[in-house]
Amino acid sequence: MTASPEQRILLVIGGGIAAYKTLDLTRHLRERGFFVRAVMTEAAQHFVTKLAVESLTGNRVFDDLFALTEDSSMGHIELSRDADLLVVAPATADILAKMAHGLAGDLASTLLLATDKKILAAPAMNLRMWLHPATQRNADILQKDGVAFVGPEDGEMACGEYGPGRMSEPLAILAAIEQVLATDTRIPLPTDLSGHQEPRGALAGRRVLVTSGPTQEPIDPVRYIANRSSGKQGHAIAAAAAAAGADVVLVSGPVALADPLGGRTIHVKTAREMLRQVEAALPVDIFIGVAAVADWRAAETAPEKIKKDPKQPLCLTLVENPDILAAMGRRSKDRPALVVGFAAESEQLIENAQAKLMVKNCDMIVANDVSKTSGVLGGENNKVLILTKKGKESWPWMTKQEVARRLVARLGTMLAETGR
Numbered sequence: 001m002t003a004s005p006e007q008r009i010l011l012v013i014g015g016g017i018a019a020y021k022t023l024d025l026t027r028h029l030r031e032r033g034f035f036v037r038a039v040m041t042e043a044a045q046h047f048v049t050k051l052a053v054e055s056l057t058g059n060r061v062f063d064d065l066f067a068l069t070e071d072s073s074m075g076h077i078e079l080s081r082d083a084d085l086l087v088v089a090p091a092t093a094d095i096l097a098k099m100a101h102g103l104a105g106d107l108a109s110t111l112l113l114a115t116d117k118k119i120l121a122a123p124a125m126n127l128r129m130w131l132h133p134a135t136q137r138n139a140d141i142l143q144k145d146g147v148a149f150v151g152p153e154d155g156e157m158a159c160g161e162y163g164p165g166r167m168s169e170p171l172a173i174l175a176a177i178e179q180v181l182a183t184d185t186r187i188p189l190p191t192d193l194s195g196h197q198e199p200r201g202a203l204a205g206r207r208v209l210v211t212s213g214p215t216q217e218p219i220d221p222v223r224y225i226a227n228r229s230s231g232k233q234g235h236a237i238a239a240a241a242a243a244a245g246a247d248v249v250l251v252s253g254p255v256a257l258a259d260p261l262g263g264r265t266i267h268v269k270t271a272r273e274m275l276r277q278v279e280a281a282l283p284v285d286i287f288i289g290v291a292a293v294a295d296w297r298a299a300e301t302a303p304e305k306i307k308k309d310p311k312q313p314l315c316l317t318l319v320e321n322p323d324i325l326a327a328m329g330r331r332s333k334d335r336p337a338l339v340v341g342f343a344a345e346s347e348q349l350i351e352n353a354q355a356k357l358m359v360k361n362c363d364m365i366v367a368n369d370v371s372k373t374s375g376v377l378g379g380e381n382n383k384v385l386i387l388t389k390k391g392k393e394s395w396p397w398m399t400k401q402e403v404a405r406r407l408v409a410r411l412g413t414m415l416a417e418t419g420r
């Protein structure tokens with residue numbers, strides 16, 4: 001994906017060892033066509049130099065609140081609002097605390113308070129600092145204020161301890177930036193000045209459960225059966241539902257994507273694990289089965305790596321996996337108000353999709369062509385056919401994010417029509 005030319009990032013670099021990763025992040029952002037301006041805290045300059053950041057952003061670095069007022073070209077309000085998105089990386093415990101409590105003692109915190117744009121924070125700190133109730137409270141306040149988070153990840157710390165607190169890798173932060181920019185980029189002003197904000201959007205207050213990605217069915221300790229699903233379509237739908245105000249649970253098979261922002265992601269490997277987690281997330285208003293669940297698994301998983309035998313071919317016995325979508329469609333007492341399936345077809349798209357709508361008792365099937373030439377499986381774009389019991393509608397080629405946004409809007413309307 002390449003950024004549209006006007007997309008502007010204000011990168012707020014905090015003082016932590018992970019600051020060095022922002023150099024790589026800046027390089028990736030520039031390669032994608034983003035305009036990047038950076039602000040550094042005083043502490044950040046102990047870890048990376050202004051010169052390095054200026055060289056990579058191609059722009060002057062700002063670090064002094066009072067120098068800004070002398071600079072007629074840009075005051076702190078313009079600086080904070082000139083960007084489409086503010087990215088705080090590394091978001092240290094100190095910056096998070098200042099943001100949560102509205103402190104504005106230096107340039108970075110002042111800009112973060114003065115902005116009307118969305119903020120993405122990539123926390124990085126020692127695991128005990130991250131797990132401290134004060135930091136957890138601050139992160140909670142910020143999430144409620146609409147700040148998006150990417151990470152922190154589990155891993156080895158610079159101090160030698162192991163646990164949550166490592167800043168996400170630059171490519172994961174980049175994916176999160178693209179995701180946040182694909183949704184609303186403004187922080188809505190509360191209408192109720194007590195600070196209480198009701199979630200807004202087509203799915204405000206609704207619970208949405210999405211499956212995404214492939215499943216991996218083990219053959220032995222090192223081999224498995226899987227497919228080429230990347231999770232891009234399912235993750236985009238989970239992100240769009242969260243952006244539309246829904247409380248989202250995403251159950252994902254193994255993918256190389258960052259967890260979507262604004263919901264809860266549960267990671268699974270096999271179809272049976274996926275079914276267990278889907279059932280555990282009930283009740284929900286909408287279930288959307290986007291995962292390419294393996295239809296079969298090995299009848300038995302070999303306890304040791306299977307050895308080659310030149311004298312006889314290896315025969316695997318496969319048994320059918322549970323059908324998660326059909327199980328949701330057929331539930332009686334807690335069936336979701338809307339059960340939506342996908343149909344991945346390489347031939348006879350309409351006929352096969354129609355059959356799935358009926359057999360799996362769905363309210364909607366989103367059919368797409370996964371033949372080799374379409375590029376849908378693993379690709380960025382999709383062309384879908386929407387089938388309901390009332391009729392069918394063909395959508396043109398568009399990005400998977402756009403499919404997700406339109407689908408979420410459509411489901412919001414359908415759900416309202418059910419009267420539930």
Ligand code: PMT
Pocket residue numbers: 211213228229230231232233234271289290291292293294295321322323324325326340341342343344345356368370376377378379400
């Ligand atoms: O992940 P991407 O690279 O972005 O690609 C997106 C996609 C092509 C995988 C996606 O758009 C898609 O079509 N997902 C459905 C894949 C699939 O397994 O289709 P199917 O026609 O085999 O299954 C029909 C439906 O039954 C699907 O909703 C599937 O999730 C569900 N199913 C299938 C088998 C099974 N055991 N359990 C199920 O729930």
